[in-house]
Amino acid sequence: MEYLTGVAKKETLEISELLAGDLAGQKVKVNGAVHTIRDMGTVAFVVLRKREGLLQGVYEEGTAGFDLKDLREADAVEIEGTLEKNEKAPNGIEIRMESLRILSEPEADMMPLAISKWKLNTSLDAKLNYRPIALRNVRERAKFKLQEGITRAFRDFLYEQGFTEIYTPKIGAKSAEGGANLFRLDYFHRPAVLQQSPQLYKQMMVGVFDRVFETAPVFRAEKHNTKRHLNEYTSLDFEMGYIDGFEDIMAMETGFLQYMMAMLAKDYAKELKILNITLPDVSKIPAVRFDEIKQKVSEKYGHKMRNPFDLEPEEEQLIGQYAQEEWGSDFVFVTHYPSKKRPFYAMDDPADTRYTLSFDLLYKGMEITTGGQRIHDYKALREKIAVRGMEEEGLEHYLDTFKHGMPPHGGLGIGLERLTMKLVGEDNVRETTLFPRDLSRLEP
Amino acid sequence: MEYLTGVAKKETLEISELLAGDLAGQKVKVNGAVHTIRDMGTVAFVVLRKREGLLQGVYEEGTAGFDLKDLREADAVEIEGTLEKNEKAPNGIEIRMESLRILSEPEADMMPLAISKWKLNTSLDAKLNYRPIALRNVRERAKFKLQEGITRAFRDFLYEQGFTEIYTPKIGAKSAEGGANLFRLDYFHRPAVLQQSPQLYKQMMVGVFDRVFETAPVFRAEKHNTKRHLNEYTSLDFEMGYIDGFEDIMAMETGFLQYMMAMLAKDYAKELKILNITLPDVSKIPAVRFDEIKQKVSEKYGHKMRNPFDLEPEEEQLIGQYAQEEWGSDFVFVTHYPSKKRPFYAMDDPADTRYTLSFDLLYKGMEITTGGQRIHDYKALREKIAVRGMEEEGLEHYLDTFKHGMPPHGGLGIGLERLTMKLVGEDNVRETTLFPRDLSRLEP
Numbered sequence: 001m002e003y004l005t006g007v008a009k010k011e012t013l014e015i016s017e018l019l020a021g022d023l024a025g026q027k028v029k030v031n032g033a034v035h036t037i038r039d040m041g042t043v044a045f046v047v048l049r050k051r052e053g054l055l056q057g058v059y060e061e062g063t064a065g066f067d068l069k070d071l072r073e074a075d076a077v078e079i080e081g082t083l084e085k086n087e088k089a090p091n092g093i094e095i096r097m098e099s100l101r102i103l104s105e106p107e108a109d110m111m112p113l114a115i116s117k118w119k120l121n122t123s124l125d126a127k128l129n130y131r132p133i134a135l136r137n138v139r140e141r142a143k144f145k146l147q148e149g150i151t152r153a154f155r156d157f158l159y160e161q162g163f164t165e166i167y168t169p170k171i172g173a174k175s176a177e178g179g180a181n182l183f184r185l186d187y188f189h190r191p192a193v194l195q196q197s198p199q200l201y202k203q204m205m206v207g208v209f210d211r212v213f214e215t216a217p218v219f220r221a222e223k224h225n226t227k228r229h230l231n232e233y234t235s236l237d238f239e240m241g242y243i244d245g246f247e248d249i250m251a252m253e254t255g256f257l258q259y260m261m262a263m264l265a266k267d268y269a270k271e272l273k274i275l276n277i278t279l280p281d282v283s284k285i286p287a288v289r290f291d292e293i294k295q296k297v298s299e300k301y302g303h304k305m306r307n308p309f310d311l312e313p314e315e316e317q318l319i320g321q322y323a324q325e326e327w328g329s330d331f332v333f334v335t336h337y338p339s340k341k342r343p344f345y346a347m348d349d350p351a352d353t354r355y356t357l358s359f360d361l362l363y364k365g366m367e368i369t370t371g372g373q374r375i376h377d378y379k380a381l382r383e384k385i386a387v388r389g390m391e392e393e394g395l396e397h398y399l400d401t402f403k404h405g406m407p408p409h410g411g412l413g414i415g416l417e418r419l420t421m422k423l424v425g426e427d428n429v430r431e432t433t434l435f436p437r438d439l440s441r442l443e444p
Numbered sequence: 445m446e447y448l449t450g451v452a453k454k455e456t457l458e459i460s461e462l463l464a465g466d467l468a469g470q471k472v473k474v475n476g477a478v479h480t481i482r483d484m485g486t487v488a489f490v491v492l493r494k495r496e497g498l499l500q501g502v503y504e505e506g507t508a509g510f511d512l513k514d515l516r517e518a519d520a521v522e523i524e525g526t527l528e529k530n531e532k533a534p535n536g537i538e539i540r541m542e543s544l545r546i547l548s549e550p551e552a553d554m555m556p557l558a559i560s561k562w563k564l565n566t567s568l569d570a571k572l573n574y575r576p577i578a579l580r581n582v583r584e585r586a587k588f589k590l591q592e593g594i595t596r597a598f599r600d601f602l603y604e605q606g607f608t609e610i611y612t613p614k615i616g617a618k619s620a621e622g623g624a625n626l627f628r629l630d631y632f633h634r635p636a637v638l639q640q641s642p643q644l645y646k647q648m649m650v651g652v653f654d655r656v657f658e659t660a661p662v663f664r665a666e667k668h669n670t671k672r673h674l675n676e677y678t679s680l681d682f683e684m685g686y687i688d689g690f691e692d693i694m695a696m697e698t699g700f701l702q703y704m705m706a707m708l709a710k711d712y713a714k715e716l717k718i719l720n721i722t723l724p725d726v727s728k729i730p731a732v733r734f735d736e737i738k739q740k741v742s743e744k745y746g747h748k749m750r751n752p753f754d755l756e757p758e759e760e761q762l763i764g765q766y767a768q769e770e771w772g773s774d775f776v777f778v779t780h781y782p783s784k785k786r787p788f789y790a791m792d793d794p795a796d797t798r799y800t801l802s803f804d805l806l807y808k809g810m811e812i813t814t815g816g817q818r819i820h821d822y823k824a825l826r827e828k829i830a831v832r833g834m835e836e837e838g839l840e841h842y843l844d845t846f847k848h849g850m851p852p853h854g855g856l857g858i859g860l861e862r863l864t865m866k867l868v869g870e871d872n873v874r875e876t877t878l879f880p881r882d883l884s885r886l887e888p
Contacts, residue, residue, distance in 0.1 A: 001736075003728040004691070004777060007605065007699035012686070014606065031686045033651070033849060051606055051654035074849030076686070076820075103686070106849035107822040132648035132845040141652050148609040152599075161451065162458065162495055165592040167678045167860070169879045170614070170661050171627070171638075173886045183615070185629040185638070187675075188667075188883055194615075194629070194638075201879065204576035204888070207477070208585050210495035216660065217614050223632070231631075234611045242456070242475045242520070242547070247448070255451035284447040292445075333448060376520075378551040397888030401576040405477060405518030405550035416611070435613045435645065439632055442617045444648070444841030 012078060015052040018093055023083045028095065030055060031078040031103065033136075034071060036116035044068050046097065047090070047116070048077070053270065054138065056094040057081065066100040073116070074106040113137075124428060131435060131444050142271040143432055147420045149268040151215050153260035154236045154414075161252065163238060164209040168201035170194055170217065174394030177343045181222045183231075194219035197413060202239040203345070203374060204401045206409045213238035215416075225439045227428040228313075228366060230417060232437040239374075239411030246347075246357040246373040249410045250287060250333050253361060253369060257282040257331070275424055280330040286323055287333035290355070293319050309338040311360075320365025330422075335359040337372075344384050347373040347410075357410075363422045371412025378402040456522060459496040462537055467527045472539060474499060475522040475547065477580075478515060480560035488512050490541065491534070491560070492521070497714065498582065500538040501525065510544040517560070518550040557581075568872060575879060575888050586715040587876055591864045593712045595659050597704035598680045598858075605696065607682060608653040612645035614638055614661065618838035621787045625666045627675075638663035641857060643789070646683040647818060648845045650853045657682040659860075669883045671872040672757075672810060674861060676881040683855030690791075690801040690817040693854045694731060694777050697805060697813060701726040701775070719868055724774040730767055731777035734799070737763050753782040755804075764809025774866075779803040781816075788828050791817040791854075801854075807866045815856025822846040 012031045032048030032055060046057040057079055059068050064081075071077070081095040112130045113122055120127065120137040127134040135141050155165065175182055175193045183194040195201075198214050205212045218235045243249065261279045264272060272279070288296075291308070297318045298305050306312070311319075311334070323332035336355040339348050346356040358372025375381045381402055385392060392399060420432035430436040435444060456475045476492030476499060490501040501523055503512050508525075515521070525539040556574045557566055564571065564581040571578040579585050599609065619626055619637045627638040639645075642658050649656045662679045687693065705723045708716060716723070732740075735752070741762045742749050750756070755763075755778070767776035780799040783792050790800040802816025819825045825846055829836060836843060864876035874880040879888060 001730050001732045001771070004694045004698040004731055005728045006702055007695050031851075033851065051608070076849060076851035078686075104820050104849065104851055107847045111848060112844075130844070132651055132841065133848050135649070135652040144610070145608060145653075147611075151609065152603070155596075155599075159596070164495070164589060165595065166588070167591075167661070167878055169676055169881050171663065171676055171881055171886070183629055183631070185627055187627070187886055188665075190886060192886055205579070205878075207576055208579040209589075217611070219615065221632075232613055232615055250448045251451050254448040258450055284449045286445050287448055288445045327445070376548050394887075397576065400556075400574070403551045404555055404577050405520060405548065407475075407477065407520035407548055434611055434649075437613050437615055442615070442631055442634060442636055443838075 015050055015055055015091060018055075018083060019091060024085050024093075026083055027080065027098075028083045029078065029080045030095065031076070034073050034075045034077060035136075037068075037071060037073060039068065046071060046079075048079075049136065049138070054090040056086070056089040057097045058084075058094050059097050064097045064100070070100065070102070072105065072109075074108075074111065075102055076104040077102050124430060128430060128436065128441065129444075135434075139274055142274040143420065143424050143426075144434060145271045146264065146268055146275070146277075146424060147416065147432060149264050149271075150260060150416060150419060150423070151234075151236065153263040154215060154256060155213070156263070157256045157259040158211075158213045158238060161211065161255070163211040163213045163240070164205075166202065166205050166209070166212045166214050167216070168195070168198045168205075168214060170219070181220050183219050183221045196220050197235065198237050199343075199345070199413075200395075200398045202237055202411060203406075203409065204398060206239050206241045206411075207401055207404075207406050210242060210407070211238070211240040218413075223439065227430075228418065230429055230433060230436055230438060233429075233433070234416040236414040236416055236419075237411065239409060241407035241409040243373065243408055243410050246335075246359060246371070246410050247287075249371050249373070249412055250285075250335075250359055250361075253371070253412060253414075254282065254285050257285070277424060281328075282331060284329075285331045285333060285361075286327045286329050287335050287359070289336045290334050290338065291336070293322070293332075293334055297322055309340055316362055316367060317365035320362050323362070324364075330364050332362050333359050334362060342372070344388050344390060345374045345381070347375050361412075361414075363419065366418060366422060368418045368422065369412050369414045371410065373408070373410035376402065376406045376408050459494055459499055459535060462499075462527060463535060468529050468537075470527055471524065471542075472527045473522065473524045474539065475520070478517050478519045478521060479580075481512075481515060481517060483512065490515060490523075492523075493580065493582070498534040500530070500533040501541045502528075502538050503541050508541045508544070514544065514546070516549065516553075518552075518555065519546055520548040521546055568874060572874060572880065572885065573888075579878075583718055586718040587864065587868050587870075588878060589715045590708065590712055590719070590721075590868060591860065591876060593708050593715075594704060594860060594863060594867070595678075595680065597707040598659065598700060599657070600707070601700045601703040602655075602657045602682060605655065605699070607655040607657045607684070608649075610642075610646065610649050610653070610656045610658050611660070612639070612642045612649075612658060614663070625664050627663050627665045640664050641679065642681050643787075643857075644839075644842045646681055646855060647789070647850075647853065648842060650683050650685045650855075651845055651848075651850050654686065654851070655682070655684040662857075667883060671874075672862065674873055674877060674880055674882060677873075677877070678860040680858040680860055680863075681855065683853060685851035685853040687817065687852055687854050690779075690803060690815070690854050691731075693815050693817070693856055694729075694779075694803055694805075697815070697856060697858075698726065698729050701729070721868060725772075726775060728773075729775045729777060729805075730771045730773050731779055731803070733780045734778050734782065735780070737766070737776075737778055741766050753784055760806055760811060761809035764806050767806070768808075774808050776806050777803045778806060786816070788832050788834060789818045789825070791819050805856075805858075807863065810862060810866060812862045812866065813856050813858045815854065817852070817854035820846065820850045820852050
């Protein structure tokens, strides 16, 4: 029997540790993957890929106690050597290599993609087919480090605001909005579906914790093969009680975006630099009515309105352009969506019941959030269900929760991959999804 | 058009705000759900349930500008009144009520469960059937607040340790370990499965970020209807590269548990008190070989070993008892599990290939973690697959990742609901699952 007592300090150093101490001239040990080898004849540069970035090793025959030929790209190695400053090297440091230990070797001689190039110049399809390799490219992986920052900010901000994190089931007898876009499965000989949203669960949990959030996968069997649709994505959801109106939800989202930009600027500066991203100003976000902005966009750009109760993707783009040109904002809340376009639980605007107390948030002309106030009154909820011609069957537990009292509440869902995509300036949501699932892609 | 500028301070105060300021004698406004009303004749106590706890309101005819009869349990209300100190009231404060605004009213006159009792004395089945109501009980909801603390600690600790959070797909063509316990679905006319583990994905991502983690649902179509099995649960997974051995994984888990206990003690003291929990000592956790502990337990308790290559649940319990009695620890790592009992990717012990470089962590006699070192060599991996009589079909992307180089690595998965269950002293994992999914339960 032995005892484990926690994480012990390792001999091998990370890049931040090499930079933190005054270690120039000293012997250090590091590990990493051989990202690239540039053999210049008398000297060679061996660049290691580490989680914190790239680290240059310098190989000189004679000084190094090993043969350069023993090293190959994609080796996992441990090297020892003297740390030196070099302005031209990544992070301004390099290691004059003295000894080498190979930890693991690849089987293949060639990488399927030129991952050590600064930009991975290849098709999206090739990137996705070789996803675990493509992501070894420094710029590719930086996108997903930023994605981490977004969720992290979402959670940390909401903890501060008194929210509780919840875990709701993804397999259920019924889903939030029903309809055709459900994946169906056999659950021990009972029909079941994958949840398209944690909507009904997070609402029920408002009665328990007042404010709740979840960051989890959702599943949509939509047959759209577009640049903006995924069949499985990560939804950042929150729901909060005791609101005065749906403006409270928009204010909370604005607060989150402000918190997020501050966290990215502080803790993810490296990735922002790698991707050359300037963070947008979110000190104030314009909010405009659905019918009003449709009118404005139609007038300004001569766009013909086909349907007064719907927004086409093209119109969303124009709204984004309008917000940028008129209000200098990448973001714009579009409020009071038509009731017909919103699910049964959305609260209609008492001033005009053709519209709802709800909103979308557009970021550079793309919807990244849908949210709003929900119906909290049991009778009103049942009436809306009846008016819609829906069945109460399968909604018994949901309705029962309202029967036993629920505060006024509302919430939203943010598509993580879309938000990441717009932030890093990509135009296909698959670029910012680790392993996308679409009509044709089920692997890797 | 209007602007949203972030979260504005509300007039209504939370409990921590009432306690923080020197507000005694001052007029305050609060909201909450009416948890219980105790009418004593001349005076009545109206207890509000808020997210931070219970808050007592005092009703006196004459002082209060409303009729007590207007108030019902489960109303969502806003009240205004004078804050006063009262040692007997929750948190030592109460509000002498002056005015009332009802925000929302329940339809039902009675709650299906006596949620305002300190302990919810009812069957597990009743609790689960009325889950969104049952969780309004202060003790019930405290368990899930602690569950939040566990995941929060897991993530924060791993961020500190240089891990990157990832989001891997839950629908796939193939799953980590294959076998019979997979939920199957139709994915646009192609057969697909729900992932039983992010195993293959997190391993592939080690080649990108060196250290990764995920906190997400996993799905197991196991036909066990026991107190410890769920068909969907939350798995806290991590995987790390450049390890010297599987002891590094156990050390990292020990570090996490230490971090977690410290965070719970600091940020979740209220919930620990509500549930009367004393946190276990995790300053050192014993680790003992599988074959050795089986022998010890058999000798000490006269337990007859039926199978030298398997652990029965009863044996796990005895190991827990042994660790408590002999080493004074609630936790014990059991190492070197038999190769036959581990999946193909587990690394065999070169010293004795009948065993693996892997472990389970038992907490009070129940397995809450499985982990270990994985095979990182492409050839060795293919050999193991062949020896097992498995097909490489469906594993092409996984294998391709190893073909192009992978560092030595390992990782683990922690069952969140089980860890919560043991921490709060429950004996059925459904008690610490918001909405459990088992053989018979698909709702709510």
